[in-house]
Amino acid sequence: MPAPPRITVEVPVLRVGDGPADYEGLGSFVQALRRPQGLHLTLLHVGILADFAQDIEDWTKGNTAAGSAIQATVHWLQALPELEGFAGSSDRLIVLGGGSIAGLEVAVPQHVMDYQVSLVQGLHELLDGLxxxxxxxxxxxxxxxxxxxxxWVPHVAVGQPPSHARGPWSISPLAVECGPSRIRNGQFLPTGD
Known part of the structure; x- marks a missing residue:
């Protein structure tokens, strides 16, 4: 049985550098370089929806039922405004996820930072209402x-760092082109009221 999908608000990465060779060049810094087709920059991680809702029920000692938390979270996610595509840049690889992930640290425009802050503020309001x-x-x-x-550190996970390496590593500057925001695994969100 497949694991339940993780829900995130993200932007897809459309291109790194000027062409495939620029991205493939990162393979000299990281192990198991990810395929470029699935690259994304996460704006907000919600996680497995049922687990998130259970965390809320447990925290509120049952005053908010998990089912109510799921319904409110889905409505909130589906009402989020879309962030338009943008261009960023990276000149550094960093280690994330407790040392298991190597990622491009991405400099993003101010309006992207503001959008991410608005997501966290919205999450605060959602949780307060729950x-x-x-x-x-x-x-x-x-x-x-x-x-x-x-x-929040804007980043694009690209592979695994070399064994026991901590980074960061300076790289030649790369443009990072991103598409409009989307809900990753949004097709798995429950429907109906």
Missing amino acids: LVDNVDDFILSSPALGFRYPH
Whole structure:
């Protein structure tokens, strides 16, 4: 049985550098370079929806049922405004995910930073409406959300770092072209009221 899909708000990466050779060149820095077709930049990670809803029910000691949390979260996600495509750049590879992921650290335009901040503010409002107290503590401790740091670092995961390497590594500057925002695995969100 396949694992339930993780829900994120993200932008697809349409192109890294001037062509395939620029992206393939990153293979000299990382192991198991990911295929360029699936690259994305995550704006907000929600995680497995049922787990997120259960985290809310547990945190509120049952005052908000998981089913209500799922319904409210789906409505919130589907009402999010779309972020238009944009161009960023990267000149550095960093290590993420406790050392298991190598990613391009991406410099993004200010309006993208503002959009990501608005997503976090919206998440705060959603959780407040679901009777979650100490929202910041909840966000940093919810296993489903998986927030390790309160500060967002725009990045594109590209592979695995070399064994026991900590980075960061400077690279030749690369343009990173991104498409409009979307809900990853949005087709798996429940429908109906």
